[in-house]
Amino acid sequence: MACRESSPLRSDLTHTEMRRLIAAIPREPRHLSFLVDAETTAAAFCQTLLGEEAGNTPCTPQRATELGQTVLQLLERLFFVIGEESGKHKNINALALSVGLWIAKRQxxxxxxxxxxxxxxxxxxxxxxxxxxxxxxxxxxxxxHAADPFLKADLNKHERHRPWRLLCLNHCIIATRTGDGELAKASYDFLVAHLPEEAGEFFEMGMRKVAGGQYSAHCRKIMRAYYETHADSARRNPSAVMH
Structure with missing residues (x-):
């Protein structure tokens, strides 16, 4: 499912995608209660989307948070229940991104x-x-910006693959790849403010890509400036390697 800024979730496409994913749940006794929960959650979410398309007032922030959390929990469980061999993990990830954006745009x-x-x-x-x-x-x-405050508190700094860390790093990588210096600077400032212990290593890795001729001239100049400012933190924190 495509996830673009200009393309909101559509109830019909979401319904079709969720039905396909639910159909992949093994029809075994141990999964029967999950199957019922999945059908109920999918129906509630698609009905909400349909209501918004019909001109109903969009979900309140609290409702978007709660319903979105339920849908993402469903997708998380689907991810593990249906197995990678089903070939549907990409579909689940894409739908999860669309649901995350839906939550965010309703505050x-x-x-x-x-x-x-x-x-x-x-x-x-x-x-x-x-x-x-x-x-x-x-x-x-x-x-x-819509990530839960508990996630932003980043209490598990020893966990290298924690989603908040990966989100911030990907945000910076995407900004750099646009070639837009202002977007790059904004994302770097966000990284420095929220993950200062990671900043030095990120910019050090970025400089390796700069040396390889990647990124626009403007972004290369900005990357170098941030690297020169924050390089010392990478040397003080050698375990904070970007992946």
Whole structure:
């Protein structure tokens, strides 16, 4: 499912996608209660989308937070229940990103962010066009601002693959790849403010890409300036390696 800034979730397409995913749940006794929960959650979400399309008032922030969390929890469980061999993990990640954006644009909080980050990274890996990257930057900006305050508190700094860390790094990478210096600066400032211990290593890795001729001239200059300011933190924190 495409996830673009200008393309909101559609009830019909979302319903079709969720039905396909639910159909992949193994019909085994141990999954029967999950199957019922999945059908109920999908119906409630698609009905909400349909109501918005019909001109009903959009969800309140609290309702978007709660319903969105339920849908993302469903997708998280689907991710593990149906197995990677089903070939549907990409669909789940893409749908999770769309749901995350739906929550964010209703001023809700994204409390289950792992698959949303997966979807963002997956979409970024396939993006080549500058306009596509700029649209994806706007999506990532919505996501980082809508992330749950508990996630932003970043209490598990020892966990290298924590979603909040990966989200912030991907936000910066996407901004850099747009070639727009102002977007790059805004994302770097966000990284320095929210993950200062990661900043030095990020800019050090960025300089390696600069040396390889990647990024626009403007972004290369900005990357070098931030690197010169924050390089010392990378040497003080050698374990904070960007992946």
């Amino acid at each position: 809700g909080e994204i409390r289950e962010i792992g698959l949303v980050v997966n979807g963002l990274a997956m979409t970024a890996n396939g993006a080549r066009d500058r306009r596509e990257l700029e649209a994806l930057y706007e999506i990532s900006l919505h996501i980082v």
